[in-house]
Amino acid sequence: MTVFLVIGGIGLVLLLASLVFGDVFESFDIGEGGFSGIAAGVGAVVFGASGVIALAADLPLVWAYVIGVGFAVLAFAVAQRVIKQLSDTEDGPPPPLDGAFGMTTATTGPSGGEVRLEGVRDLEARLAWAEEEIAAGTRVVVVAVSGSRVQVRPA
Structure with a gap:
């Protein structure tokens, strides 16, 4: 259970840091649209929470990891897609006014x-x-x- 709590806690810290200070991984252009610290934080929190819930339901440790990883990957993908769609709708800079x-x-x-x-x-x-x-x-x-x-x- 400790692994799930630690990874979930790290995810929560990463999520909060990304929300307060800006995306932690914005300087790394990994994949289309970059790699979002917010999405990574969401994935880690979901991994930790779903693993703890699986263990609390008396499932074997192997199933807790399978469930944790499965839900974490799904949550990361959904969060990354939503963040990419939101960033694609941002307005560009205003046009220059000189000569208007x-x-x-x-x-x-x-x-x-x-x-x-x-x-x-x-x-x-x-x-x-x-x-x-x-x-x-x-x-x-x-x-x-x-x-x-x-x-x-x-x-």
Whole structure:
């Protein structure tokens, strides 16, 4: 029973470390989508738990190992697949804004203003500033970016 408890405990530590500090094995590109520390932790915890349950049900030690390994492999595969599917749906980085065109929605000058950029996915409107005052409804181009604000000039 000690083997199951130790491996299950190591799995729990690995799982918690991966959840708190980020995936432990993300620097290793093993297989398609890498090797997930979270999935390994899930597999080890399931191995330990299912082995202890099998022994508590008075099954022979050999069957406890067979059951533990079988459920661990299944749990690892399911967790790895779910993690891979979730990582495949992550959004890519936002497109660069330098050179993007748009329209001022308010008078924009050195003290600030607002523009609506074309083809930008993350925000429809952005705070903006310009070296010279630009009237609302003027077509502009982004010349610089500072955080979420953009510097524009007439296009």
